[in-house]
Amino acid sequence: MKRRFPGSGYAWAAAAMAACTLAGLAMRPRFDLVNVAMVYVLGVVVVALRNTRGPAIAAAVLALAAFDFLFVPPQGTFTVDDVQYLLTFAILLAIALVVSHLGEDVRRRAQAQAALRVEAETERIRATLLASISHDLRTPLAVMTGASSTLAERGEKLDAAERAALAKSIFEQSREMSDHVSKVLEMTRLETGSIVLERDWASLAEIAGSVLRRLAERLAARRVMLEIPADLPLVRVDAPLVEQALANLMENAARHTPPGTVVRLRVQRAPEELVVSVENFGAELPEADLERIFAKFERGVAESSGGMGLGLAICRAIVRLHGGRAWAERIAGGGIAFRFTLPLEPAPAMPPEPAAVERP
């Protein structure tokens, strides 16, 4: 429900009563006093329906005062000759109270229903999330439980190579799991809008270098080609987030293409933006799926190559926060390109360094 400033109900009541008074003055020459009273009743009902009890009572009191002063004989005074008008007053007040109570009740119910709807939607998202998380965490957990219990209970019966292999698989699976958990947290942070961009001048060459270092092991079996111009302008972005967006694309390349595949990381300069691309020359995807895979928990094909289907959704959310676009397209001749844009801003000034003094 829209919130209004606190005094607005009373302003409403005053305005409505002023309108009723004008209408009443216009009617007076041709209509009975009872009908003028009816105009006030209508005004009080309208105010009471739309407001809480306070403004409704205020409207009733204003109505009484105006009606009494302007219309009830003797006019121009607050005295009342005929006792029957006291009954009119009482009824008017009662109407204000009853209607405002009914109105509040209706509003409260509407609010409760809206809250229920939001809750149901949240519940649905939570269920999807839980189903996905539990599925994706169960495999690494099963490996870790099995491998570690083998080491703990019968480690001495294994030879050193087998022990090392088990330990390595525990290490790898736990890293995978930790990665899943951070992605879920990241997605949640992005979705609840709790991320405030900390923009700063950044170099995409530097960000790309950092991504390649972080993912060096996972990309070791791919042939990574770089196409990053030496004279790229800086961009004003939240560098850790953009690094995450690019890392997700590179990680997907490692996850969904066969070893030996060429992966090209490219940054191109357009007039008003930089276009960052990760081109996988070993991946195939039907045209119809190119948009679908950016949705949460969607994966390219029914596959066992791991990943939660959050990487692209996170990438797109980060890029959109920066005012850019993220999409996938097919590469002529085979392959899929994932691209995103980052808007360019006029670069800040860099004072020239005075020419170095020649050393003796």
Place this chain on the structure above:
Amino acid sequence: MTEARPSILLVEDEPEIRRFLRATLASEGYRVVESPTGRRGSIDAATHKPDLAIVDLGLPDFDGLEVIRRIREWSTMPILVLSARVHERSKIEALDAGADDYVTKPFAVGELLARIRAGLRHGVRSPNGAMLELEDAAVDLEARKATRGGREVHLTPIEFRLLSALARHAGLVVTQRQLLTEVWGPTHATDTHYLRIYMKQLRDKLEKDPIRPRHLLTETGVGYRLAIAD
């Protein structure tokens, strides 16, 4: 030195994390003092005077930042921070409070041990003085001479200053603010684009592959690190 084995203070509340760290550090020949709380950690630091402290940022009694501040009141011992928070801000806060480097949980022990070695080396003058050996490039920071593949490379005064600032903390992260203040002065503490431009120039001159640097590393959102061979 009277004691050959360096001692390490470990301020960490999780017993399971202390357990594997104790095993790892002992196997590397370090003596370990363990403190489960921040209060104890601050006291143990003063009584044991360890060669290095590892401080978890998320302690139950008071913030790891407070432990760092208390140690820094009287000691310059290297401090490494263990941080479960991925946010760059908390790392920067810890570094600003006086920590020398951080490791983000979960971490592989190899990374932690490398940081410990860099931390223990920090402050100890390296045997080859002001000489930096970066694969095929070599820089003499005192004589202000750089060579690459035997040929002399010209570095500007600012490039030398930037490289020296990183070399003073070799192996450890240096925050952007710290570098900007040391090289350009406090009035330029937020001119981060200076760093982007000069780090690129340094990489172009000293790294084999400037996009994939092996020595002049970026810690995105935090700062830079000069990685040198252990």
